[in-house]
Amino acid sequence: MLETCRVEVFPSDEEDAPVIVWIPGAACGPRSLEPLTDRIAAEHHVITPAGFAGVKERNERDVIERTVEDLLNYIIPMRPRPALIGHSLGGMIAMAVATQIRTGPIVSIDGPPYLGALIEAQGLDLEEAATTRADAIRDRFTGLGRALRVMFRDPASAEYVISEAMQSNPETVARAMGEAWRLDQRRSLDDLSAPLLVLTPDWEELGERPRDIMRGIYAAQIDERGEHVMVPDARHFLMWDDPERCAAEITRFLDASR
Numbered sequence: 001m002l003e004t005c006r007v008e009v010f011p012s013d014e015e016d017a018p019v020i021v022w023i024p025g026a027a028c029g030p031r032s033l034e035p036l037t038d039r040i041a042a043e044h045h046v047i048t049p050a051g052f053a054g055v056k057e058r059n060e061r062d063v064i065e066r067t068v069e070d071l072l073n074y075i076i077p078m079r080p081r082p083a084l085i086g087h088s089l090g091g092m093i094a095m096a097v098a099t100q101i102r103t104g105p106i107v108s109i110d111g112p113p114y115l116g117a118l119i120e121a122q123g124l125d126l127e128e129a130a131t132t133r134a135d136a137i138r139d140r141f142t143g144l145g146r147a148l149r150v151m152f153r154d155p156a157s158a159e160y161v162i163s164e165a166m167q168s169n170p171e172t173v174a175r176a177m178g179e180a181w182r183l184d185q186r187r188s189l190d191d192l193s194a195p196l197l198v199l200t201p202d203w204e205e206l207g208e209r210p211r212d213i214m215r216g217i218y219a220a221q222i223d224e225r226g227e228h229v230m231v232p233d234a235r236h237f238l239m240w241d242d243p244e245r246c247a248a249e250i251t252r253f254l255d256a257s258r
Contacts (some may be wrong), residue, residue: 001087002074003066003070004050004058004059004066004070005047005048005049005071005074006048006050006055007047007074008030008045008048009043009044009045009046009048010044011043012042012044014041017041017042017043018042018043018082018083019043019078019082019230020022020042020043020045020082020085020254021045021071021074021075021083021084021085022036022044022045022047022085022086022090023049023060023067023071023084023086023087023089023090023091023093023094024046024049024052024086024087024169025087025088025089025091025111026052026079026088026089026173026176026177026180027148027165027177028048028053028054028087028161028164029046029048029052029054029164029165030046030048030053030161031053031164031237032087032222032237032239033046033085035067035088035239035243035246035247036085036239036246036250037040039247039252040247040254041246045074045082046175047067047070047071047074049066049070050063050066050067050172051063051168051172051173051176052165052168052172053168057098057169060175060246061170062089062092062175062179063176063179064089064092064176064179064180066098067093068093068096068097068100071084072097072100072101073123075097075101075103076101078155081101081102081103082103083103083106083107083254084097084104084105084106084107084194084258085107085108085109085250086107086108087110087237088110088111089111089177089180090173091107091108091109091110091211092108092111092112092113092183094106094107094108094111095108095113095189095245096183096185096188096197098192098194099185099188099189099192102194102255103194105194105196105197105253105254105257106192106194106196106226107197107253107254108197108198109198109199109238109246110198110200110236110238112217112221112222113184113185113189113221113225114183114184114185114221115181115183115216116182116183116184117217117220117221118214118217121213125184126181126221127130127182129181130177130182131178133177133181134174134175134178134181135174135184137173137174137177138171138173138174139172141170141174144166144173145162145166148162148165149162151235151236151237152236152237152240153234153235153240154241158237158240161240170202187220189226192226195227195253195256196222196225196227197226197230197250197253198218198222198226198227198229199230199231199238199249199250200214200218200228200229200230200238201231201234201236201238201241202231202232202233202234203234203236204233215230231245231249
């Protein structure tokens, strides 16, 4: 048992199936990853941080730091080392683990090395904006479902994932997002030894200028560090909006990285 996280293992029917460690995004649990875990042939280990999706909160340490420590303790004894795949905050955590130990391939689904660049691109003060946004999550947690809903194309998919996310601890989610906005891994990724794939949505409803800004941010952060693939007609939960494309890109990348 890990110190703070919950582990759920989904065995594969195939002999010698590869192992993938999955990390959901903020407030989310295994449901958010089902379109991929149902399609990608592997033994799946889903690690849900404490305070997310009904997992009991156990302490008030930094969410990212303690989750990375749990993952390090879980992965270090594994041979061969597994691939790590995370969504949003989970992708950022996967990269943080891979900068400390040698792992299998890393896939980050709409989780950049430096999320704060999205705030800076708007000309806002990072510290002030990160604190304001974290406070809003803490103080108006019931509105989280509304915020998540616009990140899906399909309302039914959104409700399925949101019903699990709303079981999260508001303080933990707020603290995690405050940390995520401030986490800058651009320099540490220069020494990343594992292959890296970052999948991002080409979110058409945002308009051309915001999309150009997002494309530029990801290109600047991923260029020469890994591979960046944009998924058309998708939003933040792109694995729900186009599961076949996302699963195919991940499978291609993992096969090429063996």
